[in-house]
Amino acid sequence: MHTSKLKSLINKLGSTDPSVRRASAESLSEGDERAIYPLIKSLRDDNLGVQDAAMRSLMAIKGETTAYMVLPLLRENALLRNTALIILKEMGETAVPLLSILLNDRDDDVRKFAIDLIHDIQYCDYPEKLVVMLIEDTNVNVRAAAAKTLGALQYTESIQLLIEALKDEEWVAFSALEALTLFNDDSSIDPIIRLIDHFSDTIRFAAIEALGKIGNPKATPRLLEFLAKAEGFEKMVTVKSLVQIGDIEKAPEVKGILYDMLKESEWDDKIIAIQGLVALNESASIPQMMDIAGELDMSHPDHEDYIYMIRDAIIGFGCNKHLLNILKNESMRYKGKVMAIEIAGTIRCAEAVPYLINLLNSEYRDVKRSCIKSLGEIKNDEAQTYLMMAIKDEDSHVRKSAVSALGSISDMSAFEPLMNMLHQEIYNDVIDAFICALIHINEELFISRISEFSENIKNLVSDRVNGFNPEISC
Secondary structure, eight states: OOHHHHHHHHHHTTOSOHHHHHHHHHHGGGOOGGGHHHHHHHTTOSOHHHHHHHHHHHHHSOSHHHHHHHGGGGGSOHHHHHHHHHHHHHHGGGTHHHHGGGGGOSOHHHHHHHHHHHHHHTOOSOHHHHHHHHHHOSOHHHHHHHHHHHHHTTOGGGHHHHHHGGGSOHHHHHHHHHHHHHHTOGGGHHHHHHGGGOSOHHHHHHHHHHHHHHTOGGGHHHHHHHHTTOOHHHHHHHHHHHHHHTOGGGSSSOHHHHHHHHHHSOHHHHHHHHHHHHHTTOGGGHHHHHHHHHHOOTTSHHHHHHHHHHHHHHHHHOSOHHHHHHHHOTTSOHHHHHHHHHHHHHTTOGGGHHHHHHHTTOSOHHHHHHHHHHHHHHOOHHHHHHHHHHTTOSSHHHHHHHHHHHHHHTOGGGHHHHHHHHHHOOOHHHHHHHHHHHHHHHHHHHHHTGGGSOHHHHHHHHTTSTTTOTTOOO
């Protein structure tokens, strides 16, 4: 940026008009080190828009100088301190060398802020200093922050000292447990198991949870022993850990807890509950799982993952009465019903055919299309009869699905009905489905009779059949 323009923008930071100050602060994001101090001063502006613009411009002017000049704000009021933390975090690894000196600061808060920034940046080239703070710092919050950060940095040389920190004050011990969970080191199992008898509810809970996350079967006997006398929330946490370890089958009378988790808990707990119910082969849980799936929105990225997870769990139970009951349950949510239909096809559940045939009368297009696809995957004579009827459906989407299903079955009995209906089809995408199906059933016979069809169909065939165009096939 030219010096004259830079000076003009800096001068405008003193304007009486806040919109001018904000615009100037925004433009200074393209400035150099000369803009840093004026922008830091603008962080104290009485207009929130100016403050925000100044903060964003300082984050844009990345570099050691910016980080160095922002550091003193950590001693200011809460607003400026939090702003400084945001800026320094954005600086990333550039800021970390400058934080080292703050670890010796007399102010407990400043030391903790420095460690928290290292934790958030996820980088430190002097982790041994954090180890010293874990052992020697006089402030419990600083020691806890050091424990948490050593875990985040995966500094393995700190494992034994983190194990020793389990004997520290509650908050430090809690943070040490969190850190040890990230290492997944066998040497920490016995010390964590001993904390199941801790007098603090918080530490007991954290220890049980940590054992589940680490997942070492060595903890199973002690967890089972504790489960026998545990109550309420501790009982649920113990069950969760046994599921994560993979030993839930050894735990007595846990189905009720897993069902409660499935019904009332957050999604992290629901996932564990589903894993536990699958491990117990509790197929009776299928309706509840389907109901949960019916509440989810496929457009939400997390929900899509949950739906596939539930789907895979139900597939694992195979063809059973609970899945069939959903197919005939009229009160089941629409999305759950569609999932059940699709699963029946995926696992080729022949017992589902009568229910799928009945659902072909549904008023919902997607239900009908899912039924047709599943009937095509199951591939039996009764299913094929109804698929032949569906190629005459008034809904082109349903016709297309039925034609594709018959093509996947590839039974010669469908050839003539498909040929006859192809003459009547008007939509090119459905015509294309007819062509692919006929090619799958008997390509040679279909090509030998191509003269029966219109030029449009011949042109579409040329895009699909070897000999017409060898580069494209169904």
